[in-house]
Amino acid sequence: MIMGVFTPRALLLLVASSVAVTAGSSGRLASTVSNDSKGYFDYESIQLLPEDLKALNDSDAVLFDFDSASSESVNAARSSTLCKIFPGDRLWPSKSIWALLDRVTGGALVKGVPRATTCYDGPGYDADDCEYLTSQWTNSYFHADDPIEMLSPVYQGLTCQPTTDPSDSCTMGGYPHYVINATDVAQIQLGINFARNIGVRLVVKNTGHDFSGKSGGAGSLSVFTHNLKGMKYIENYEAPGTEWTGAAFKMGAGVQAFEIYKAAADRGLMVVGGEGQTVGVAGGYIIGGGHSPLSSIHGMAADQVLSMEVVTPDGKFLTASFVENQELFWALRGGGGSTFGVVTSVTVKAFPTIPATTSTFSFKTGGDITYDNFWKGVRAYFDYFLEHSDAGVYSYFFILPSNGQFTFLMQPFVAPNKTLEETNALLSPWFTQLKNLGINFTPNTTYFDNFYDAWLGSFPLEVVEKTHVATGSRLLPRANWEDESLLNQTFDAIKASSDAGLTLIAFNMAPTLERGGNPDNAVNPAWRKAVMHALSSVNWAANATVAEIKAARQEFTYTHMQRWRDVSPGAGSYLGESDRMEPNFQQSFYGSAYPRLLALKRKLDPRNVFYAATAVGSEDWKVVTENGLPSEAGILCRVG
Structure with a gap:
C-alpha cells in the first residue's frame, strides 16, 4: 500500500522515517499556558506550541508540525490518495519513530493488546484472569479503563473474544495498533499532527459505546480521552x-454519566445526560445529539452545551462557543464525533433537580394472555404516546420474542416532575385497557424526590459486548400519531419485525426545539419531530458462515428496517444507535444539516485526518476487510 498525499511535506517524511532518532529529540514536548481567561482545566493548560518543536531536529520536528496547508492545495492532490499506511507497508513508521512519539508525549503511548489475550496460548495466557474477565465481560464498568476494547465487538471483527479453548487464535482485528492515553491537550495535538503528517489512520475513543464501532480501526493510532x-x-x-444565566458544569471529555449525575445531585442539581451509567457524556454522546430521560422537558443533550474546547485536524487547540468558532460550535452540537476534532471539555447547563416517578412492569403471552390480546395491549399503548411525551414522559420499553412467545417489558416509565398520583393518572387508562384484555400484572411504581435517585434506582445497567447481532433505529415522527391510518401502519411495521423474531427496544419522548430552548445546532432535525425512537436488532448463529451473516444483515437492513422507513419517509435515524449499513446515511443521521456539515468538514479537515463509519465525509472512504463484512478489521482506503 502507498501512503496518502504525495506532497513535498510527505517526501520529507519519507526521509524522516528512514533515519534514527537523534539524542536531542528525546524528552516531553509541551508548554504550560495561562488559563486565567479561558478557565481551562489544568490538563488543558498543557499545550503544544510551535516553538516547542524547536527542541527537535528538522527531520523529527516535521513529524509533529502543525498543518498550514490550505484546503485548495490539499484537494488538488486528492487523486494521489489511496490508503492510510498500514502495518507491514514499507512506509509504516519504524520502532524508533514510535519510540519518539512515546517520548515527546511523556510516555503516553500504549501498545494495543486485546483484553482477552489472557485466554489464549502464549506468553500472556492466564487462566485465572481469563475466568474473571469472562464473568465480567458484559459489564460496561469492566471495560471503562481499557484503551482499545470496543463495546460493539461485531465491528472489531470478533477476533479475540473470551474463550474456553486456549488453542483458538487471538488477533488484533479492528483494534487500534497504538494508543495515546491522553492526560493533557499537548498529547492529543502531538497524536493528531503525527497521524496527519505520517498518513497513519487516527481514531478517537472515550468509552466505546457507539453502536457502529467508531472507536476502532485496524492499524490505527487511537487517542484515548x-x-x-x-x-x-x-x-x-x-x-x-x-x-443562559443559571448554573453550569464544565466537564472533561472522559466524564461519564454516573459521575456527572452524582456531582450535580450533590449540589441539588441535574444535567441532561443519557440513561446508561457508563456512557461518556462529554464525548460522542453529546456530539452526536444525545437523548435523555429529561429530553421531553429539556430537549437533547447537545441543546445544553454552552462552550467546548477542541483540538482540530490542523493540531490547534480552540474554544468553540456562541462567540468563538461559531460554525465549529454549531457542528459539534449534534453533528457527530470522530470527524471534526477531539473535544477535551464541554460546559453544559445545570438545572435545579426535580422529583420523578418511575414505573417498571412486564407482561407476556401465555396462560390467559393470547397472542392477539398481547398485541392489542401494545397497540393500546401507542395511543398515549402524544399525551405522555407532551407531559414530559420518557419511557424505555422492550418487546422480546422467544420461541413464538412475546414479552413486553417497561424498564422504566419515567415521569419527571410528577407525583405518584399524577403518574398513576397518566398510566391508568392504558392499564384499565390491559386489564380488560385479561393482561394482569403488578407495576412497581415509585416516587423519588430527586432526579438522580430516580435514574439510579430505575434504569438497568446496560449490557455490552453483544456478539452476532446488528442493530438499526428509526425516529418515528409525531405526524404518524396524528393520523389514525398512518398510526396503524406504523404499528403494523413494528409488529412485523417482532413477528419475524427481531428484538425491539424503544423510547417514547419528544425532544422538540421548544423544549431544547430553540437551539441552532446540528442535531438531526428528525429528532425535533419524533415521539418514538425505535431500535430493532437481528441475531445470527455463533457459527454462521460469512455468507449467512451477509444474508442476515442484508435482509435486516433492506427488508425489516425498510418497513420502518416506508412508514416514515423523510424521517431519520439516531447516529449513536444505528445500523452501519443504513442506506443514504447522510439523510438518515443528519437530515438537512448534512450539506452544511460536509462543507465544514472539507474546510477543517482537507487532509482527512479523521474518519469514522457513517460520520460526516465518510462516504469518501471504506474499510477493506478480507471477508467483506462491515467492521474495522481492515485497511482504510479511499473509495474509487
Missing part, C-alpha cells in the same frame, strides 16, 4: 452570546 476527568461547577455562568 477517557482519563480527561476534570469537573468544575460554575454557580452563575456568564458568557457573551448566550442568555
Whole structure:
C-alpha cells in the first residue's frame, strides 16, 4: 500500500522515517499556558506550541508540525490518495519513530493488546484472569479503563473474544495498533499532527459505546480521552452570546454519566445526560445529539452545551462557543464525533433537580394472555404516546420474542416532575385497557424526590459486548400519531419485525426545539419531530458462515428496517444507535444539516485526518476487510 498525499511535506517524511532518532529529540514536548481567561482545566493548560518543536531536529520536528496547508492545495492532490499506511507497508513508521512519539508525549503511548489475550496460548495466557474477565465481560464498568476494547465487538471483527479453548487464535482485528492515553491537550495535538503528517489512520475513543464501532480501526493510532476527568461547577455562568444565566458544569471529555449525575445531585442539581451509567457524556454522546430521560422537558443533550474546547485536524487547540468558532460550535452540537476534532471539555447547563416517578412492569403471552390480546395491549399503548411525551414522559420499553412467545417489558416509565398520583393518572387508562384484555400484572411504581435517585434506582445497567447481532433505529415522527391510518401502519411495521423474531427496544419522548430552548445546532432535525425512537436488532448463529451473516444483515437492513422507513419517509435515524449499513446515511443521521456539515468538514479537515463509519465525509472512504463484512478489521482506503 502507498501512503496518502504525495506532497513535498510527505517526501520529507519519507526521509524522516528512514533515519534514527537523534539524542536531542528525546524528552516531553509541551508548554504550560495561562488559563486565567479561558478557565481551562489544568490538563488543558498543557499545550503544544510551535516553538516547542524547536527542541527537535528538522527531520523529527516535521513529524509533529502543525498543518498550514490550505484546503485548495490539499484537494488538488486528492487523486494521489489511496490508503492510510498500514502495518507491514514499507512506509509504516519504524520502532524508533514510535519510540519518539512515546517520548515527546511523556510516555503516553500504549501498545494495543486485546483484553482477552489472557485466554489464549502464549506468553500472556492466564487462566485465572481469563475466568474473571469472562464473568465480567458484559459489564460496561469492566471495560471503562481499557484503551482499545470496543463495546460493539461485531465491528472489531470478533477476533479475540473470551474463550474456553486456549488453542483458538487471538488477533488484533479492528483494534487500534497504538494508543495515546491522553492526560493533557499537548498529547492529543502531538497524536493528531503525527497521524496527519505520517498518513497513519487516527481514531478517537472515550468509552466505546457507539453502536457502529467508531472507536476502532485496524492499524490505527487511537487517542484515548477517557482519563480527561476534570469537573468544575460554575454557580452563575456568564458568557457573551448566550442568555443562559443559571448554573453550569464544565466537564472533561472522559466524564461519564454516573459521575456527572452524582456531582450535580450533590449540589441539588441535574444535567441532561443519557440513561446508561457508563456512557461518556462529554464525548460522542453529546456530539452526536444525545437523548435523555429529561429530553421531553429539556430537549437533547447537545441543546445544553454552552462552550467546548477542541483540538482540530490542523493540531490547534480552540474554544468553540456562541462567540468563538461559531460554525465549529454549531457542528459539534449534534453533528457527530470522530470527524471534526477531539473535544477535551464541554460546559453544559445545570438545572435545579426535580422529583420523578418511575414505573417498571412486564407482561407476556401465555396462560390467559393470547397472542392477539398481547398485541392489542401494545397497540393500546401507542395511543398515549402524544399525551405522555407532551407531559414530559420518557419511557424505555422492550418487546422480546422467544420461541413464538412475546414479552413486553417497561424498564422504566419515567415521569419527571410528577407525583405518584399524577403518574398513576397518566398510566391508568392504558392499564384499565390491559386489564380488560385479561393482561394482569403488578407495576412497581415509585416516587423519588430527586432526579438522580430516580435514574439510579430505575434504569438497568446496560449490557455490552453483544456478539452476532446488528442493530438499526428509526425516529418515528409525531405526524404518524396524528393520523389514525398512518398510526396503524406504523404499528403494523413494528409488529412485523417482532413477528419475524427481531428484538425491539424503544423510547417514547419528544425532544422538540421548544423544549431544547430553540437551539441552532446540528442535531438531526428528525429528532425535533419524533415521539418514538425505535431500535430493532437481528441475531445470527455463533457459527454462521460469512455468507449467512451477509444474508442476515442484508435482509435486516433492506427488508425489516425498510418497513420502518416506508412508514416514515423523510424521517431519520439516531447516529449513536444505528445500523452501519443504513442506506443514504447522510439523510438518515443528519437530515438537512448534512450539506452544511460536509462543507465544514472539507474546510477543517482537507487532509482527512479523521474518519469514522457513517460520520460526516465518510462516504469518501471504506474499510477493506478480507471477508467483506462491515467492521474495522481492515485497511482504510479511499473509495474509487
